[in-house]
Amino acid sequence: MDIERRLKGFPRESLALLPTPVHRLDRLSEALRADIWIIRDDMTGIGLGGNKVRKLEFLLADARRRGCDVVLTAGANQSNHCRLTAACCARLGVDVRLVLGGNKPEAPSGNLLLDRLFGAGIRHVNSKDWSVWTRRMEDEAEAMRRRGRKPYVVPIGGSTPLGALGYAAAAAEYGRSFAKAGIKPQAIYLAASSAGTQGGLLAGMLAMGWGMPVVGIGVAKDEKRLKREVAEIARGACELLGASPRNVEAAVHVDANYIGRGYAVRTPECEKAVNLLARMEGLPLDYVYTGKAMAGLIDHIRTGRIRRNAPVVFLHTGGSVELFE
Ligand SMILES: Cc1ncc(COP(=O)(O)O)c(C=O)c1O
Structure with missing residues (x-):
């Protein structure tokens, strides 16, 4: 084929x-x-x-096609996927919100530092459980819908x-x-x-x-x-x-x-x-x-x-x- x-x-x-x-x-x-x-x-x-960039080419195009105005995703504090989602959303001029598993460190480093640099909104969740992150992200998306926004949820890893x-x-x-x-x-x-x-x-x-x-x-x-x-x-x-x-x-x-x-x-x-x-x-x-x-x-x-x-x-x-x- x-x-x-x-x-x-x-x-x-x-x-x-x-x-x-x-x-x-x-x-x-x-x-x-x-x-x-x-x-x-x-x-x-x-x-x-x-x-993750290769996956985001299709996912973020889908978000745009659906007219979404904010992208949400989740991962660990040092998630590469979240860093790249933030960077790609910056390139496309779309708001991005990350739900990150782990406490907020005093000084951000590595991926977390880059998430901030790329302008992502960040919420920390004190859990290592992927299903807790997902639930929190879906709750946030629902709250955004109630406020009249059109969120697009990218599941963990864009998978x-x-x-x-x-x-x-x-x-x-x-x-x-x-x-x-x-x-x-x-x-x-x-x-x-x-x-x-x-x-x-x-x-x-x-x-x-x-x-x-x-x-x-x-x-x-x-x-x-x-x-x-x-x-x-x-x-x-x-x-x-x-x-x-x-x-x-x-x-x-x-x-x-x-x-x-x-x-x-x-x-x-x-x-x-x-x-x-x-x-x-x-x-x-x-x-x-x-x-x-x-x-x-x-x-x-x-x-x-x-x-x-x-x-x-x-x-x-x-x-x-x-x-x-
Ligand atoms: C650097 C790196 N390699 C490999 C993977 C695994 O890819 P996948 O989640 O599609 O199995 C990830 C996922 O987070 C990653 O960040």
Whole structure:
């Protein structure tokens, strides 16, 4: 299926600098005796970049089409998604309100500092529970409606089938970048949390009839839940594209063995991966998402789950603003 033709049927804001670069990690490849490449979605341009921009191109276009005058979203205090929603709304001249899980710190840093800089209104909620954040955001949206405003609610991580179309579009873009680089990757690895990035990428691959595995290294949820959510989003995005692939579940590859004690809790393997990439490639990762995903990829190479003589691609989804927290 020509998914790019189908995608033209959806409103889309141009927010990201595309295509993102794809290049080989020479020193890391040599050290691990493998052929490791990277997609630089940490360089999507706006708001210091990251994966969420691709989803926001579709979500914020939908908000505009519906005539909404304020965007609400939620996440942790150091949410990359919230930072990028704030930056994209600034670009579009739309009000933005963030519900952030965690106490208000005395001095904002990292993503929180940028949220303020981009002009977002912020409410802190003292809870780590995603459902509490969502409820608070919906309450705020309801209060705004009563005051005559038209809010648009972006769920945590922007992970809806519509948002995931950003990554279905990315699948086609990556295909062109791989052809240009002269590689046929055996798999793409990435960090998976709210499942929209992996779900969208998988939907794009399935709709185009590609069999390349997309491997999500879980950083937040148990494997069963993550697998279910990736499949749900992939199915929803396929439906929007008018594709009906058989057995989406069988195409979902996730590994949640690198989370450690929980979301945003560092593991020794993650710290090693962050140090390795910094010192061998001059490339900052982060300790919440990409560090754990890279730890997973390194372990899969070391344990023979990835062939050393064929290219494997790591999708850098951004997040290194966390280093300045
Ligand atoms: C830097 C980074 N990488 C990966 C992810 C995971 O993407 P998703 O939530 O679509 O699974 C996130 C989500 O917050 C992120 O901020």
